[in-house]
Amino acid sequence: METRNILLCGVGGQGTVLASKLLAQCAINRGVGARTAETIGMAQRGGCVVSHVRIGALSSPLIPEHTADLILAFEPAEAVRCLRYLKPDGAVVTNRRAIKPVTDSLSGSYSGEAMLDYLRAQVQNLTVVDGDAVCAACGSAKVLNLALLGAAAKSGVLGFTVEELGRVIDEKIPERFRALNKKAITLSGKV
């Protein structure tokens, strides 16, 4: 692994920040450097959030456009919004469920399926994850991040293995939540 850029995107409150921290810890465990940059503050309240994870010796906290190896999207429209960051042969792993903003319920016509269709047409290496099914099976909406990380690891586009994810869960997540998060990884890709 020389350098690797992973962009995580979603809607405030979905758990992108923890996911980016876990990825950075995976890199540290391999003895390589990592940088992340997050959206914190007002934008968190239901707004678009983006986390940049840069692995290896890189200087800027932000991923330049057209250089992301992977986009890990917690919401399909957010994957589309961030697609300019993806490098030509990069991979996208996205959650299936669309999140409708209030503005859309008031006047819009946002369709998550149209976003997925667009992604299917543009991205060769696309994995659509039914993260909500994993969450339902685990009984917690908070494990969406591990469901997506697990699916990305299993499809080989994460750059880290399921075992490495298991190790950072042990290191970074409080003990009472570890089993739940590992279950989300196990179930990811199965439901």
Add this chain to the structure above:
Amino acid sequence: MKELLMGNAAIGLGAIRAGVGVVTGYPGTPSTEVLETIAKARPADVYVEWSVNEKVALEVAAGAAYTGKRALVTMKQVGLNVASDPLMSLAYIGVKGGMVVLVADDPGPISSQTEQDTRTFAQYAKLPVFDPSTPEEAYEMIGEAFDYSEKYGTPVLFRPTTRICHACAVIDTDGTRREIQAEGFVKDPRWVIFPKLSLAAHAHIEARNPEIGRDFSTYSRNTVECFGADGEHARRVIVTGGVNAMYVKEALAALGAPDTRVLKIATPFPFPESLAEEFLEGAAEVLCVEELDPVLERALLMLCGKRHLSVTVRGKLTGDVQAAGENTNESVRAVLAQYLEVQQPAADDNMPAPPALPVRPPVLCAGCPHRASFYAVKVAMQGKKCVFAGDIGCYTLGNAMPLDMTETCLCMGAGITIGQGVHRGEPDRHAFAFIGDSTFFHTGIPGVINAVYNGTDLTVVVLDNSTTAMTGHQPHPGTGVTMMGDVAAKVSIPKILEAVGVSDIQIVDPLDLKAAVDAAKHAYTVQGVSAIIYKSPCIAVTKPRGTMEIGENCVRCKKCITALGCPAIYRDGETVKIDATLCTGCGLCAQVCPVGAIGMKKKEEANA
């Protein structure tokens, strides 16, 4: 130990390592986590407090520095405006123990009212300023800032930007801690500001600052780096600082490392002139890559004028670099490609246009009690001539559709006073001033006293959610806990209002819609200053009550959506649904529904 640390955490740990003894601050994005980190990791002899506002915080820190302790005060850039009164005088008085005033700037702005530049403020206050370019550098630099502060007996500014504060990097923390011997407070005329002392201090500062500039010319974090085969002799060179130094580095690599050299300035003021003059030798042009104000650019223009250097200075003032907003890898690369006349790698941008993307402005959380408060006043005042003055906090989001209930927002505490001014300008318009509990303590109280004293008709609406929600739930005087983990006396908002002469005070649960509406209707009829305290805890610090559900008898009128704009209620085709993962069971929608179709999900079903 090597660990992934947020820039703010790195700064906090760096301050502990440097032997900081007293830490104060007021929360503000992107500065907040510095003090929080210290509170969590502090050795037992380090004192930490969230002060009621930045002016108070800076004064407490200054007093600590008078005793010889190392003191740190933290705030965001607009907080420095509040703290500017003590800062300007303290610049003259000076300090004994090292004192660092950490002010986080927010290019963009991402979460702020202004794009002001603390480097410019440093010039105005005549104080040294440090500008870290990475979290790693910030970890070391905060200790060096304390050293310079003590060396020159002056407070110094430390100015990270959002991309330093909220970026994480792997940092090798060594776990050491510098021992600081504090002499204690020693009575001395130097601590009392008088015109005679001020004149002498002013003269001293003007003589001292060029000396600090010369000192900074050899500061190890002001660095020169050459790029390309012959960067040393390049005619076009670059001066930058802060996170922009990283964007420049990344861009030069992407552009194939053309011949140039880069001066990274870590101390924008006093400007290290001799280092810069040496750097400019042989250069015909210099481009300044920076955010917010053209601080480096102006310093170079001045240097070139002073030293008659034949160098063209380019940057924001020449339109090469954008005047406002945050720089990015892309914007910097485009500027550098043009400046160095190299080809940008062609972007593969032949993707067809995507379907219309949903707009996601930030909104009040599902179940937020502020939504209920705003809705109640809105309903109660329908058809009445009012102004709804807002303030700074989560509740600024009351401006969003469909609530549309924040008609003014200026700065901390200004809702109460702007409301008074609108009423004075237009006496038949009734002012409702919305203010959060933390903001009330910060700068809200003087405005209430002003209204009482001057006999202004005004309704103060305190949105009391028992926390400082926007910045991540910090305690404040009304919460009964401190940052040291101690239980403190709760300062009562109604008792303050009563004590300053507000005669009509109602305390209401905003989630009881009828009571909340009635309270607003009553307050409108009161002569003089009235107050409503809508009291209900922030949903992020309390357990959800349950989940609402929509019954078969829903007539699809969508009033719950069009009236409230709660993110948990959404339209799926023509049906209305509730997102159980977001709903907290506040029950406001059930009270708004005209046909009683919304109710609390029964517990056993909710658990299934």
